[in-house]
Amino acid sequence: MLAFTLKRTLVALLVAVTVSVISFSLLRLSGDLAQSLAGPSATAADVIAVRKAYGLDQPIAVQYIDWARKAVRGDFGDSFFFKEPVWSMIATRLPVTMTLGVCALIFALVIAIPLGVLAALRPNSWVDRLALTLSVFGQALPSFWFALMLMILFGLKLRWLPISGTGTWQHYVMPAIALGYYGMPAFMRLTRAGMMEVLASDYIRTARAKGLRTPTVLFKHALRNAIIPVVAVAAVQFGFFLGGSIVIESVFALHGVGYLGLESISRADFPVVQAIVLILASIYVVLTLLADLLNAFLDPRIRVA
């Protein structure tokens, strides 16, 4: 288990470094950063001055190593736009995105697991059909549009929830639904398939034969085993939620990391963008690493592979 843990951790670190190299190069190579910074009305001399001032005239490898050396110590430099440390800007926004991600995950699981279990218990019933229809339709809904529709319904027509901003828990309800909806089909399918497999297994028949009550069999024996793959995928999905929250946060003007990312992109504030990409990627890497280790812990066969 120790060797497995070490190996996975090393790979995870390597992935994080590679992501930082790729995103750094992408941001430097896909356009002229100095031009974007100086603005459309800048003269050629201004652009050269900007390039010098921010060290953009150095070779890209030098720029990267410079950046990475500081980043390792948690220093992501200063924002081009606000002249304040990037890290503190992100740190104040991160809790919002994390809260949104957690709420979205809870929403998705709370809907998906019971539906998946019911669908597995009664294949072909109306619950099963409802679950299926929900997932087929859900995959086709554009997230930003779904969010706007929620806004019109709950914010404008029913006036139950605030339309935009950050502050109270009510501000998180619609964003969490809009974001969590996308994780639901995968969780539902996994729960359903897992439950059906487990319910057909010998130990469930044994449990039933012993005369245990149905709820005990279902929840203590079946669900516990069926849910293992869901836990692993939930960790990965949470990472995707954080990355995808940029769209939802922008719609609801929720001041999280994603919204900061979008604003920074439009301000050509690339130290911030660079740091956000790295932080989101690192969170994803850590989550998948934890999911891997959890899986290996629960299922010793994986450790060998």
Place this chain on the structure above:
Amino acid sequence: MAVESLARIDQLLEPSSGALLRRRIFGHAGFLIGVAIIAAILAVALLAPVLAPYDPYDQDLSRRLINPVWFADGSWAHPLGTDQLGRDYLSRLIYGARISLLIGTVAATISGLIGIGLGLAAGYFGGRVDMVVTFIITTRLAMPVVLVALAVVALAGGSLHVVILVLGLLLWDRFAVVTRSTTMQVRALDYVAAARATGCSTLRIILAEILPNIMNALIVVATLEVAQAILLEAALSFLGLGVQPPLPSWGLMVAEGKEYMFFSPWVITIPGIALFTLVLAINLLGDGLRDLTAPENRS
């Protein structure tokens, strides 16, 4: 491992009790509906100059935000009303179909080439090659797609070509994951061993023995990716860093209508429904294809 668990999700998408069930529910009606809707949208896109009643770029500020025909004050002159610049909404919707279809198919082709190439290499050669490819896939999965796409489009300028290229270069992960796992399964089969024994070259084995046998799975992934690319383009354009005005992208139309959505909700409802219908049709087509092409389902 993330790659493995994703492969597991995709295997669940393979014909299973769930897929059989889905077939029973939607029957092949789902497939037929999907094909019919896509054919209709494709025809509309191709015949746009004939079908559109107005020039989609023609502004007329005296005719701003006219209500669609089903409102009391609507008229058949503008069946879906006009937008905030007085452009005919139906004409913009019709031309918008071209953009979505173009972006979906071209981006999925680019990502297909990358993903299938990587997946074939990993699945066929295994060992170190597989390790490297798995690492590349994991790295790609760790990158926040929307953020990276937005940043690149912002720097490179939001033209149609840039958006297509960026989406194509970012969305190959599912192709790679599925190609890798299906290639591994097929490679272990007898006919591949037979081909190797008769002295076929590696390239021939991959192209003539393996690729045709994993094609079914890849076509299903392709439909998913077309749908994904269309949705992502709409999201990028909605955020203002995708296709640029005055092009009538459906995502952009929602963005432009957002300001007016509380007074005239139809401004965002109409393009949203168009997007939803197209993506739903593509997904139904994918589901149907999977059911129809899986040999074990032919009964």
